Amino acid sequence: MLCPSCNTPLAADASFCSKCGAKLAGTPTAKPAGTPADALRAAKATVGTSVGSEGERELWHGSYSPKAMYGNWLLALTATLIAVVVSIVIPLPITWLVAGAIVGVLWLVLIAQYLIERWSVSYALTTQRFVHQRGLFKRVINRIEVIDIDDVTVEQGFIERMFGVGTIKLLSSDTSDPTLLLRGIDDAKRIAMLIDDARRDERRKRGLYMEAV
Numbered sequence: 001m002l003c004p005s006c007n008t009p010l011a012a013d014a015s016f017c018s019k020c021g022a023k024l025a026g027t028p029t030a031k032p033a034g035t036p037a038d039a040l041r042a043a044k045a046t047v048g049t050s051v052g053s054e055g056e057r058e059l060w061h062g063s064y065s066p067k068a069m070y071g072n073w074l075l076a077l078t079a080t081l082i083a084v085v086v087s088i089v090i091p092l093p094i095t096w097l098v099a100g101a102i103v104g105v106l107w108l109v110l111i112a113q114y115l116i117e118r119w120s121v122s123y124a125l126t127t128q129r130f131v132h133q134r135g136l137f138k139r140v141i142n143r144i145e146v147i148d149i150d151d152v153t154v155e156q157g158f159i160e161r162m163f164g165v166g167t168i169k170l171l172s173s174d175t176s177d178p179t180l181l182l183r184g185i186d187d188a189k190r191i192a193m194l195i196d197d198a199r200r201d202e203r204r205k206r207g208l209y210m211e212a213v
Helices: 036-052 066-089 093-120 158-163 188-212
Strands: 058-062 121-126 129-134 140-145 149-155 165-172 179-186
Touching: 058 188, 066 093, 066 158, 066 179, 093 121, 121 179, 121 188, 149 188, 158 165, 165 188, 179 188
Parallel strands: none
Antiparallel strands: 058 121, 121 129, 129 140, 149 165, 165 179
8 A cells, every 4th residue: 555645655554654754545534432421412312302202192091981871761661651651551631741741851961961061071192291171161171181191090980880880080190180080981991091101101201211311
């Protein structure tokens, strides 16, 4: 190998010319090791990118399920059949009038109760937050960070277990709603597990971030 500056013959693995001191092409340039603070900043940037790389995604949204009132619908249906039987056994105009009025009011009350429950609450679960809306005429929206949820439980009655609905109870460190009850949720066990998995995943991500920092 010849020096490009003075054409002096050199060894093949030489980095500098022994005569003129010129640096030979292909010689790797040493990189500064950097300070511990630089390494820490680089670690933060890497972990921060990893944590924020996955955008917030919606995992579930729902409201009060009609299945939660199946027991009431069944009672109303039974009362209707009894009223019809009584009206047939006692075929008087006043009997039909009273039975019809009682059954009509009963069904109207149940339908109104269902519509109020259905329209006045709404829930949404994302990978980072649990959002719940309340109110029929005045809407109140509140958000709970899933990392702040401490416990998730499911409460089900006998008929609710038959149809898979129930009440989900959330305990959190959120000051506005430390105890939140989600009534009449369809597939309650799966939704509760989804909320619990979301909070565990978020805590794991935050834990990895704090550990790296």
